[in-house]
Amino acid sequence: MARRTGRRPGNQGTREAILDAARAAFAERGFDAASIRAIAGTAGVDPALVHHYFGSKDQLFLAAMNFPVDPGEVVPRVLAGGQDGIGERLVRTFLGVWDSPFGSAGVALLRSAVSNEWTARLLREFITTQVLRRVLDQLDVDPAELPLRGSLVASQLIGLGMMRHVIRLEPVASADPETLVAAIGPTVQRYLTGPLST
């Protein structure tokens, strides 16, 4: 509580202290085990203030990752059409986010995750709890296969982001999005709902 009663940081200082504590907690304990109460304690603020500033634990995670798009809003739209075509819709949505002004945040996140084990852990937690869990919960497949399916999808999508926006290998780097949706959608569809071995 020292920071609240001591040098009385402004709102900005308090928000940053909460975000620092959140990043540490999510990276060290994982999203599920990290608690708002513990994060508030580390930041020296009341848990109610964390909720007041950031809302839910999901939303705090997005803010801590500096992530500009809320998968909690985007993923349901991908799922809305059912299992058929979910691969193409997921690739189209992924490309839409990366090709938007938000894409630079994605590139910055990848850069940081590759050079920094701490950010890699945060990104892993993010992919798993904010994106894959929401998608996989809706699939009608053997639950035991879900983790492998999810990480296969992540491998193709992160590779697509890398090649299009970081390494910039042509023609993937500047291809029309629908060309990539048509080519990569069936891959993601099979990883999600198809056979994983021949």
Place this chain on the structure above:
Amino acid sequence: MARRTGRRPGNQGTREAILDAARAAFAERGFDAASIRAIAGTAGVDPALVHHYFGSKDQLFLAAMNFPVDPGEVVPRVLAGGQDGIGERLVRTFLGVWDSPFGSAGVALLRSAVSNEWTARLLREFITTQVLRRVLDQLDVDPAELPLRGSLVASQLIGLGMMRHVIRLEPVASADPETLVAAIGPTVQRYLTGPLST
């Protein structure tokens, strides 16, 4: 020639000067346009010495990238079985290199390419001229589609390397290689020889 007649660097100094000049040339001009003669000129040595130390331009590129495996030896083994099953063989070979002691060089290369545009250019040239060109030349598909096919394969394989060795998302990070070969092989096969749209 100043360096040879001036402070007379040892062999190690000369080799490093050549490798520095090679990295600059390959990144700035691309592999095809870079010449041994120009690289030798920048390093202040005779072109014959470059050949003496490093062999061919391909081999100089491998040395400049600090790349421990020669695609010129590995890729022909992948191709030897013909088009059938080439996807699985390519994934198996890729995993074999990354899972070997050489894998740490791959991780270091990815880390550098993600944070450094210069290394990204070198990696792009490497993927295109040392790996993809060798594979694609052997395929019986529309030549106009080859660049897209190649960069799709690269997106899946780099994504696999990222997830298995850098981000380390489970279960891909510690899956049995043959599980990944069975799951990802058909993707690479389709990118190389199958339909790219539905």
